[in-house]
Amino acid sequence: MYDRDEIPDSLSVSGQINCRAELERLPDVSFPLTGLSTSKIEALSFHPCAQVPEQNVDKQALMFSPPLGNFVLMRYQATCCLGPPVKGFYQLSMVSEDEGAFLFKLHLMEGYKSPLTMEFCNVTMPFPRRRILSFDGTPSIGTVSNAEHSVEWKIITSGRGLSGKSIEATFPGTVRFAPWQMQRSTSFRSVFEGITDDDSDNETENTNNMANTEEFLMEKMSKDLPPVDLEEPFSWLAYNYAKVSFKIIGASLSGISIDPKSVSIYPAVKAPVESSSQATSGDYILWNTLGKCPSAVTAKV
Secondary structure, three states, X not given: OOOEOOEOOOOEEEEEEEEEEOOOOOOEEEEEOEOOOOOOEEEEEEOOOEEOOOOOOOOOEEEEOOXXXXXXXXXXXXXXXXXXXXXXXXXXXXXXXOEEEEEEEEEEOOOOOOXXXXXXXXXXXXXXXXXXXXXXXXXXXXXXXXXOOEEEEEEEXXXXXXXXXXXXXXXXXXXXXXXXXXXXXXXXXXXHHHHHHHHOOOHHHHHHOHHHHHHHHHHHHHHOOOOOOOOOHHHOHHHOEEEEEEEEEOOOOOOXXXXXXXXXXXXXXXXXXXXXXXXXXXXEEEEEOOOOOOOOOOOOO
């Protein structure tokens, strides 16, 4: 998600149908895959036990002889049949060398109807090479916490799912970091102390290797330097995004569905049939709109 007209958002779904059959004598099971023809399927594969018609899979029943235990009946890749479940923008920029200002403005579950339910939704801002001292800001919804190198915003928590409506969530704030000089000094001291401990046992050898030690220290210190120019490091590379994690239950986001009432078993036996659907986020990224987009998706003509 990038929130720029000239850079289209890209959203794809990778899914699978998991089965567990507790049936004796390996009967044949069949059901129609509703919505397969209208879904924008990019890749499709089946378990060897499935008998797949060459055409019109959605018009005919998919038949298979299930093995015992759990197995994956089908895998697919498709374009999401709905809009992004989380959309909006994220901005992050420098206030000073050791302080950044950020702003989130997000819409959750816009266009999503019941029974689709978002069970939880979290947003994480990573700062892999800066140590966080504090942050300031209050979101319009949810709670915020921080670790040494990240800030996490829990918009929807487990037990408070969102269903049948959409919400807007905003979060402006600032985050303060340990000064670069302090971080470099700490790293230098820890490395130097580790080396002097070894020196107490090997004074002569370390004297001869002083040049190598200096090279090692310089290399160690250089790794603690910022990955980019401090003029605007939060709009580049490792600081250029926030990651969203969520879980949606109630239906498939690909448009493919299975009606438990349409499942048939031959030879006929009385057996309960249960079905459920859920979608979890993979790499769901909100790019910093003040930075450079690392790649742009070309629209298909």
